[in-house]
Amino acid sequence: MKSGFFAGLLLATVSAAAAFAQGAPIKLADVAELSGGGATVGNNWKNGIDLAIEEINAKGGVLGRKLEVTHADSQSNPGVARAQVQKALDNEPYVLLGPGYSGSVKVTSPLAAEAGIAQIMGGEAAELTQGGNKFLFRTSFGQQSSMPKVAKYINDELKAKSVAVVWVNNDFGKGGRDVITKEFAKYNIKVAADLSTEAGQADFAADVSKIKAAAPDAVFIYLNEEESARILKELKRQAVTVPLMGETTLVGQKVVELAGDAANGARGHVGLTTDAPVDLVKAFREKFVKKYNYVPDHNGLKGYLAIYMIKATTDKMGKVDSKAFADTLHGLTIKAANEPGILMDVTFDEKGDIDRQGFLVEIVEGKQVVKQVLPKLN
Amino acid sequence: MSNLLDLLVAGLATGAIYALVAVGFTLLWQTSQTINFAQGEFVMLPAFLMLAVMHAGAPFWLAIILGILLSLLLLGLGFKLLLVDPMLRHGVLPLAIATMALAIGIKEAVKQFFSAEASPFPSIVPAGDVSILGRVVSLQSLGVLALAIAVVIGLTMLLNRTSIGHQMQATAQNPTVARIIGVPVERMILLTFLINAFLVALASLLITPIYLAKFSSGEVLGQAAFIAAIVGGFNQVRGAIAGGLLIGVVDNLAAAYVSTQYRAAVPMVLLIVIILFRPQGLLGRPEERTV
Numbered sequence: 001m002k003s004g005f006f007a008g009l010l011l012a013t014v015s016a017a018a019a020f021a022q023g024a025p026i027k028l029a030d031v032a033e034l035s036g037g038g039a040t041v042g043n044n045w046k047n048g049i050d051l052a053i054e055e056i057n058a059k060g061g062v063l064g065r066k067l068e069v070t071h072a073d074s075q076s077n078p079g080v081a082r083a084q085v086q087k088a089l090d091n092e093p094y095v096l097l098g099p100g101y102s103g104s105v106k107v108t109s110p111l112a113a114e115a116g117i118a119q120i121m122g123g124e125a126a127e128l129t130q131g132g133n134k135f136l137f138r139t140s141f142g143q144q145s146s147m148p149k150v151a152k153y154i155n156d157e158l159k160a161k162s163v164a165v166v167w168v169n170n171d172f173g174k175g176g177r178d179v180i181t182k183e184f185a186k187y188n189i190k191v192a193a194d195l196s197t198e199a200g201q202a203d204f205a206a207d208v209s210k211i212k213a214a215a216p217d218a219v220f221i222y223l224n225e226e227e228s229a230r231i232l233k234e235l236k237r238q239a240v241t242v243p244l245m246g247e248t249t250l251v252g253q254k255v256v257e258l259a260g261d262a263a264n265g266a267r268g269h270v271g272l273t274t275d276a277p278v279d280l281v282k283a284f285r286e287k288f289v290k291k292y293n294y295v296p297d298h299n300g301l302k303g304y305l306a307i308y309m310i311k312a313t314t315d316k317m318g319k320v321d322s323k324a325f326a327d328t329l330h331g332l333t334i335k336a337a338n339e340p341g342i343l344m345d346v347t348f349d350e351k352g353d354i355d356r357q358g359f360l361v362e363i364v365e366g367k368q369v370v371k372q373v374l375p376k377l378n
Numbered sequence: 379m380s381n382l383l384d385l386l387v388a389g390l391a392t393g394a395i396y397a398l399v400a401v402g403f404t405l406l407w408q409t410s411q412t413i414n415f416a417q418g419e420f421v422m423l424p425a426f427l428m429l430a431v432m433h434a435g436a437p438f439w440l441a442i443i444l445g446i447l448l449s450l451l452l453l454g455l456g457f458k459l460l461l462v463d464p465m466l467r468h469g470v471l472p473l474a475i476a477t478m479a480l481a482i483g484i485k486e487a488v489k490q491f492f493s494a495e496a497s498p499f500p501s502i503v504p505a506g507d508v509s510i511l512g513r514v515v516s517l518q519s520l521g522v523l524a525l526a527i528a529v530v531i532g533l534t535m536l537l538n539r540t541s542i543g544h545q546m547q548a549t550a551q552n553p554t555v556a557r558i559i560g561v562p563v564e565r566m567i568l569l570t571f572l573i574n575a576f577l578v579a580l581a582s583l584l585i586t587p588i589y590l591a592k593f594s595s596g597e598v599l600g601q602a603a604f605i606a607a608i609v610g611g612f613n614q615v616r617g618a619i620a621g622g623l624l625i626g627v628v629d630n631l632a633a634a635y636v637s638t639q640y641r642a643a644v645p646m647v648l649l650i651v652i653i654l655f656r657p658q659g660l661l662g663r664p665e666e667r668t669v
Contacts, residue, residue, distance in 0.1 A: 034494060039493075205384075205392070206641070207638065213381040236505065237516040261505070
């Protein structure tokens with residue numbers, strides 16, 4: 001009688017544990033730039049994540065389990081980001097999300113790799129995925145993919161023979177500057193002025209004076225959002241009229257909002273834009289605006305896509321296995337027809353870089369207008 | 379040479395705004411021995427007050443008026459009654475530390491109740507250019523410079539040519555004697571706080587369209603204005619004005635001719651040199667207090 005009682009108790013305990021494991025939420029950890037210079041990046045990223053999780057959970061979650069995310073603020077500071085990532089990894093998340101700044105990704109990716117946790121991030125510096133880290137994945141193009149397209153456009157369409165390059169002195173900016181100047185050399189485009197600026201810089205009067213003195217055919221601007229807006233305003237104030245070209249941030253929604261009229265005419269290559277002529281992207285934009293009451297920039301898309309990358313990869317595995325996650329995502333092609341949340345067909349290579357269609361846009365009357373669609377390579 | 383002209387105009391425009399803020403430092407120190415380390419945040423806050431009024435549906439001109447009035451109330455009257463008066467009796471140092479705490483409080487409150495992200499802010503000076511000596515110069519730069527200079531001239535005239543100004547001077551030089559000869563010292567001190575609140579609100583109106591409205595934007599401004607006040611002379615309004623203009627120009631020239639990375643260091647080096655060789659500042663006077 002007594003042994004029967006204990007057997008029953010054991011069975012009940014095991015069943016309850018199994019049921020708990022089955023229904024326990026999948027824990028994700030996000031470390032993003034929620035304040036400081038990258039607040040625009042981090043808050044868009046966070047909102048994109050929350051929107052995707054809300055959608056997925058409303059439809060029953062991933063493999064029947066709800067997603068649960070904790071957000072931590074890196075304060076746009078790589079040192080704080082590292083501490084926050086270490087804290088997040090101590091809680092053994094399924095996947096680590098963020099940060100968005102390349103410098104913060106650079107110092108946190110070894111921690112995630114050491115813990116064997118996949119890290120889906122927003123950084124775009126070319127070097128991030130060149131070091132053999134098998135756990136790091138992009139949500140957008142790296143500079144090695146996007147800058148050649150920018151240089152080609154400046155050569156073929158703008159016919160510029162000399163370009164002033166303005167870049168922000170951090171990992172993101174330095175990486176972009178190095179790649180674009182190499183690409184310019186291939187087209188014999190002269191770098192008329194090579195201007196390093198500081199993250200968080202408020203006053204660009206001196207930099208724009210230098211641009212005017214150099215008299216380039218075009219200006220290539222590679223700064224973070226707020227600084228991009230400030231330099232656009234200063235360029236307008238000092239009546240610089242040559243074409244202004246950028247990559248993603250220069251023509252982002254936040255920059256357009258902050259710079260106002262000064263953003264008109266700016267052009268750039270963007271991997272992700274809510275103005276893309278893609279129905280699923282338009283639907284995403286509507287949902288985002290309905291929930292948050294503003295139009296997201298590419299970082300909102302990145303955060304949203306990161307969650308659907310997790311869903312598609314986990315569905316492919318058929319199990320929640322953080323150790324096998326990275327191996328499964330390498331080489332994976334996710335088709336929007338099968339997973340609409342991924343918005344556009346995307347392929348992840350062995351380095352964690354992505355292949356997806358891109359866009360060349362121009363700001364016209366305060367809105368991004370897509371001028372060219374650049375198809376997915378493979 | 380033409381590049382130098384651009385740099386000078388831009389530097390003077392920024393420097394004029396620094397001067398407005400630096401004058402506030404000087405006024406408060408002279409009349410109530412208050413070193414306000416929240417002065418930068420005082421410049422940041424009015425822009426958000428104006429934005430809040432605009433978000434409520436008011437036009438820009440009304441937002442400016444209400445923003446300035448709210449600044450007078452919060453950063454002038456409120457600051458004096460709720461923080462300076464209770465703390466000053468404990469000495470200058472506790473008050474200075476209290477203003478540091480206030481700076482953090484204002485920043486975090488704006489971050490919490492508004493946003494950590496930057497917001498656009500309209501300019502009161504219309505966009506456009508004018509030609510000076512064959513060079514295209516921004517109307518905004520000239521407008522900012524002209525408005526800031528007009529305010530500084532108005533303030534100087536108030537201090538030197540009016541009865542109230544003389545009473546303020548007397549309060550600053552010797553409050554005990556001023557009280558004996560019938561000067562309403564407390565009212566004069568309050569007036570300097572209100573003037574400071576007006577100056578920071580005006581600086582906010584001029585600088586925010588360029589720097590954008592952001593909770594952390596006061597850090598740069600506060601530091602630049604503090605350096606300007608010391609370089610020019612902490613105990614002279616004209617010193618603060620000269621210091622502000624000098625720092626604005628030096629900062630721009632350093633960014634152009636030294637390096638952008640070291641632009642922030644150049645005013646600091648200037649500050650150290652001044653402290654070493656002329657501690658009272660370029661136009662300041664040792665052992666004297668006058669506004």
